[in-house]
Every structure is written in C-alpha cells, then in structure tokens.
Amino acid sequence: MFPDWMQGAPNQFDTVLVANRGEIAVRVLRAVKEAGLRAVAVYSEPDSESLHVEIADEAILLPEGPLSENYLNQEAIIEAAKSSGSGAIHPGYGFLSERADFARAVSSNDIVWIGPGAESIEVMGDKISARSRMISSGVPVIPGDEVSIPEDGGHLGPLAVAAAKVGYPLLLKASAGGGGKGMRVVREPKMLRTEYEAAAREAAAAFGDGTVYVERLLTGARHVEIQVLSDSRGNCIHLNERDCSLQRRHQKVIEEAPSPAVSGLVRESMGKAAVMAAKAVNYVGAGTVEFLLSSKGEFYFLEMNTRLQVEHPVTEMITGVDLVQKQLEIAAGLEMGISQEEVTISGHAIEARIYAEDATRGFLPAIGRLSTWIAPSGPGIRVDSGVRQGDEVTVNFDPMLAKLVVHAPTRKAAIRRLDSALSNFVALGVVTNIGFLRNAASHPAFLSGDITTDLLDSSDISEFSDPDPPAQTLVSIAEAALRMGLDKANHGVPGNPVDEHTGHSGDPFRTLSRSYP
Amino acid sequence: MEWSVGENQEIYSVVLSNDGEAMSLSSLTKDGNEMVAPNLQISSDDFPGRIVVVTEGTPKFAHVARVGDDWWIHLDGRVHVVRGHEKGGQKGQDSDSGLTAPMPGTILEVLVKEGQRVREGQTLMVMEAMKMEHKIQAPGGGEVSLIHFREGERVDMGSVLIELAD
Numbered sequence: 001m002f003p004d005w006m007q008g009a010p011n012q013f014d015t016v017l018v019a020n021r022g023e024i025a026v027r028v029l030r031a032v033k034e035a036g037l038r039a040v041a042v043y044s045e046p047d048s049e050s051l052h053v054e055i056a057d058e059a060i061l062l063p064e065g066p067l068s069e070n071y072l073n074q075e076a077i078i079e080a081a082k083s084s085g086s087g088a089i090h091p092g093y094g095f096l097s098e099r100a101d102f103a104r105a106v107s108s109n110d111i112v113w114i115g116p117g118a119e120s121i122e123v124m125g126d127k128i129s130a131r132s133r134m135i136s137s138g139v140p141v142i143p144g145d146e147v148s149i150p151e152d153g154g155h156l157g158p159l160a161v162a163a164a165k166v167g168y169p170l171l172l173k174a175s176a177g178g179g180g181k182g183m184r185v186v187r188e189p190k191m192l193r194t195e196y197e198a199a200a201r202e203a204a205a206a207f208g209d210g211t212v213y214v215e216r217l218l219t220g221a222r223h224v225e226i227q228v229l230s231d232s233r234g235n236c237i238h239l240n241e242r243d244c245s246l247q248r249r250h251q252k253v254i255e256e257a258p259s260p261a262v263s264g265l266v267r268e269s270m271g272k273a274a275v276m277a278a279k280a281v282n283y284v285g286a287g288t289v290e291f292l293l294s295s296k297g298e299f300y301f302l303e304m305n306t307r308l309q310v311e312h313p314v315t316e317m318i319t320g321v322d323l324v325q326k327q328l329e330i331a332a333g334l335e336m337g338i339s340q341e342e343v344t345i346s347g348h349a350i351e352a353r354i355y356a357e358d359a360t361r362g363f364l365p366a367i368g369r370l371s372t373w374i375a376p377s378g379p380g381i382r383v384d385s386g387v388r389q390g391d392e393v394t395v396n397f398d399p400m401l402a403k404l405v406v407h408a409p410t411r412k413a414a415i416r417r418l419d420s421a422l423s424n425f426v427a428l429g430v431v432t433n434i435g436f437l438r439n440a441a442s443h444p445a446f447l448s449g450d451i452t453t454d455l456l457d458s459s460d461i462s463e464f465s466d467p468d469p470p471a472q473t474l475v476s477i478a479e480a481a482l483r484m485g486l487d488k489a490n491h492g493v494p495g496n497p498v499d500e501h502t503g504h505s506g507d508p509f510r511t512l513s514r515s516y517p
Numbered sequence: 518m519e520w521s522v523g524e525n526q527e528i529y530s531v532v533l534s535n536d537g538e539a540m541s542l543s544s545l546t547k548d549g550n551e552m553v554a555p556n557l558q559i560s561s562d563d564f565p566g567r568i569v570v571v572t573e574g575t576p577k578f579a580h581v582a583r584v585g586d587d588w589w590i591h592l593d594g595r596v597h598v599v600r601g602h603e604k605g606g607q608k609g610q611d612s613d614s615g616l617t618a619p620m621p622g623t624i625l626e627v628l629v630k631e632g633q634r635v636r637e638g639q640t641l642m643v644m645e646a647m648k649m650e651h652k653i654q655a656p657g658g659g660e661v662s663l664i665h666f667r668e669g670e671r672v673d674m675g676s677v678l679i680e681l682a683d
Contacts, residue, residue: 198643198650201625201645201650202645202649202650361619362651364619364620364646364651365620365646365647365649367620367621367674368584369584371582371583371584371589372566372580372582372589372591374580395620395621395622395646395647398647399647422594423593423594423595424594426580426591426596427591427596428580428581428582428584428589428590428591428596429582429584429589432596434596435595435596438594438595466595467595469522469523469595469597470592470593471522471525471527471529472529472542472545472552472554472555472557473555473557473570473572473592474520474522474590474592474597474599475520475522475529475531475545475599476531476533476542476545476557476559477559477568477570477579477581477588477590477592477599478518478520478531478581478588478590478599478601479518479520479531479533480533480540480559480568481568481581481583481588481590482518482583482588482601483533483540484561484568486561486566486568486581486583487583
C-alpha cells in the first residue's frame, strides 16, 4: 500500500531501509513512519537494544565484527533491503552516505537510492574534481592543491612543494576525510612531516585512504553553508544558510540559522552560487554547499556534502520544510512542490551537539552508562536523540549522543532558550559537554555573533570554564542521597519499568511500554 | 562516608539531622576542620532520582545518580561528581607520577625512552581512542622511569602508561 502523497509517483516504494545508527537513524525512521511507510532498521550486535532498533517496524541484524562487516557492509545491507521488501534505502550521514559505489549498487538492485546520483557523489566526493568543476562553473574556490603520497609515506617532496606553493599556515586534509578526522593545521614547514603522519594515520583508520590535500588556512573566517534541494525534474532551490562557525578542532559544536554575519545581499549571492554548484553536478535531493566567509564578505567554496547534514534541523526550524520528507518525495520522482519565492526565514534556530566528552580534559571522549537522561522539552525545543536512559556509551562509535535544537523569534531569545534548555538537560553517569556548551553559548563572542572557526581553539580554555561548584551543598546532597537509599530507586523514570531480576531498565521484552522524551 | 568534589582534594564530612520529612545539615568539616554550616534542608521527591534542596529558604530540584562510590549530581543546570571515600581511608590517592590512559584505546607511538629526561608538556606517547589521536604529555619535568606499553598494544582506561621520577 502506497500512501496518498506517493500516488502517481514514477518510483514508488512502501518500505524504507535506513542504513545507519544513532540519532540520525532515529530521525529518519520516524520520518519514514510519519510518511506512512514501513521503516526498517539495520544494526550490529552491540546496538541490539538501541533506540533506533526499537522504533523501527523491522530490524535486521548485520554480521558481527568491525564496521566493514556491518554498517559499512554493502552486500549485507542490500540483502537486508531485499529480505525486508524495502523499496528504498536512506543512508543518513556518515557510513555509506557518500559512497558512489553503494549508490550504484543500490540502484542496480532496483532499489530506490534516497540521495543524489552516483556521479554527483563522485565528483563532489573527490576534492580535486569538485574544485575543478566549481572553477569551471564559476563558483569561487580557496587556493589549494592535492598531493598523492606513496603508500609508505617516506618521501614527502611533492607535499613540501605543494605546501610552499599554497603558503603557511595551511590545512592538511585527507582527501577522503571529513568530520575533523584526518585534518591537521600546519603552521610552519618543519611541522609538515609530523602532522602529515598524524593525518594519514587518522584518515586510514577512519576511511581507508591516505591521499592528502593542502589548502591555505584562512584564519578569522566563518563557516557558512547553504542547504540546497533539487528534484529530478530540474528544479533546484536553496533554503538559506546555516552558520557553523563555532567549531573545535574543525568539528562543529554549535550551529545556527540564519547566520548573524550574512546580509540579505550575501545570502542571495551565496544561495545562487550554491544552486550553481548543485546544478553543475546534476544534483538530485537534499545537499549542502559549504563556504568559508571572510570578514570582508567574500566567500569561497569548501565542499559539497552530498547527503543530509547533522545540523539540518536548524534549517527545518526556520523554513518549516521537513527535509527528510522532501528527500522521500524527491526520491519517489515527484516534483519538490516548493519554489524559491516560497522559502522564507521565520525566527532564529540554534543547534548544540551533545557529546560524551570531557571538556576539562582536552575533550576526551567519555564512556559509561547513562544512569539518568532527561531531555528538556517545551515550546521551541527539539531534541534529536539516539540514546535513552540506561544506555551504555561505548568506544565503538562517534561520541555524539544527541542534538538540542531551539527555535525562537530572535537570536537573543534563541540563546536564552538554549541556555535554559541546556540547564534542564540532565545527563548523569557519563561526562558530557553540556556544561561546556552553556559556557560557550554565554561567551561574549558568541553573544555578539562575532564567531570565527578558530574561536574555541585560539581562546584560553579558562574562558569557557565552569563556575566554582557549591561544594558544601553538593556534599550534603550526596550524604542525604546515600541515607535516603536513592541508589536503589534510581534505575528508571516513571512509567519506565525496571526488570526485577537485573535492576536494568533496558529489559528488551518491556521496551514497548516505555515512553521517551 | 567522607566526600570530595570533582578533582578537588579537600575531604568533607557531613552530619545531617532528621527533621520530620526532611533532613537538615547540622555540621560540616573540611579536612577535619569544623566549618560554619549553611542553612540547608533536603527532602525526597516522588520523581525517582530527584530530591528537593532548600538553601537559605530557596527550594531547588537536584537529580542524583550513584555510580560506584560516587554521586553524580545535577544542580542549577550543572553536573558535579561527588566522590565517596571510606572514613579513615588514604587521603589523596594520586597515581603518583604515573600517567594513565584517559580512554581505552591503542598506543600508536612511544616518543621517549626509559631514563630519558623530559620537560613539562612534552609529548610522551600518542594513543588512539574513538578514531581520534590523543597525546599523552608530561605534567612536569622529570626522568622517564618506566614505560609500560609498546606501540600497537591495547590499553584499558586507567592503565598506567608511563612513569616519571623527579
């Protein structure tokens, strides 16, 4: 049975397999169900009790072992799609989302690929081909060069030459990198070898490729990206910008829309450049064109992410467009049904990424059991979470637990709402960055909107430190909690039954009666 | 139980008195010295893991969770860890000058040799955890007295990696 909205679509499907895990799998599976379709999850053994498995209509276990055996195992995922009768596959972000060979394999098995064509992924996925395509299409790019280093990495001559040409300080990136992995800043020539070796190792561990790309490091620039949407009928629009300037080690921390640094004029020309970039690769679906915006208002193409972004909710909040629903419609071959003129900006949205990491110890990833996890709620507050109370946070995956998104009429009001929501976010048992996010969101530079990508890395960390703890109150609370025996009663939230034998709230046979924030 | 807050070394002990439904703070010592106890009442709440704290007449909610001997406390929008110590236990159990693995992971590189003198902030080892690299750096100057792991070896969280002597 196809839902009403899909009637008459060229590529109909009634079941969607989501080839991902964590918060994005939860987000997409929910959208699939809302759209009146069957939602199929895949999972690896350690994830068998995770939230995305629970909310799916059907969940299929992938082989045990490293990621290559499960979440990156193309054959197993396509097999799972076939056995579950899935007519379409949504890749989420990360994992197989930007693998052209996977997109091709999905299509050749007569399964609808919810994403752009393999050729678009290929051109944009390779930094050098993306760059030359952008240059020939008239999209401005940053000075840079790609270098191929032999397997053993013994001879760095070509890299040194390219580095000298580009100029220091420079950014060394693994060609297939992303998400801050395999990316290093080189400030002077003598650091080139050390940083190259570190980047190559990180990249090889995460992506299985060791080619590098050098690029001039623009200090004091902002990271501004444009959301684009194209259908297969030749319509292409942009949905305004997101400002992702608040970063730590090139990993986004807080994102917002609209950008406090983008004027109507810049928005229009950036939007046009993004649409041009998408059209240059015959893009279909939802994608993001990333730009660096200099303090003078010039912008340069960084890269295009040929998938849904982590921070897509801020765009959804200000435009009212459900991007995942649009992805489904576009994949079904329908017209996207929204014109550039209909895209508006309503209020201001901010997203804060909740990571399991210790800001006071160099942002080390943290592990443990989430003995308490109470997400905030209320008007203008959205939490996209991949975890729930009782879940174990392990070293196996990315440390992002959830995204807190707030929406308010103005930027100032959104910042106040963010702080209040972060204060009401209770996560105990695992160290999170929630306190750090509060400190960052109350930093004068963030309040004024004057953020550059190097703010967190160039500031003294004490500027973001926590206030002194109220020690006398805290030790009294600990003593009282011990005397009240709260350690025995604290295994669940109301309506969240605890297994009497194990004391765990994660009893797999009781999960259906549980409710989640 | 005696308590310390986060990484702070001060040891507190607390005496509470039962005051009907609530408990009141009656006395408090810090490192054995009596302090002026603030006006503080604590009572239980129907919501599991939550208690009501009244400081100087203002009620607030606190969420608490026990992990081992520690209590994780969410108060005023901040999370704190209060560590429990057995009464009369050894105070200040620093891992001496040993450097421990902050995360489970793999040793990628050992940059120093036993007997080598190092300065503060010098990178001693590089380890990989959760697909990211972390540098293990000397907290102060000294001589490397023992190296416990070699490149490629897996380490558990808290394993002593390397020891420094003055």
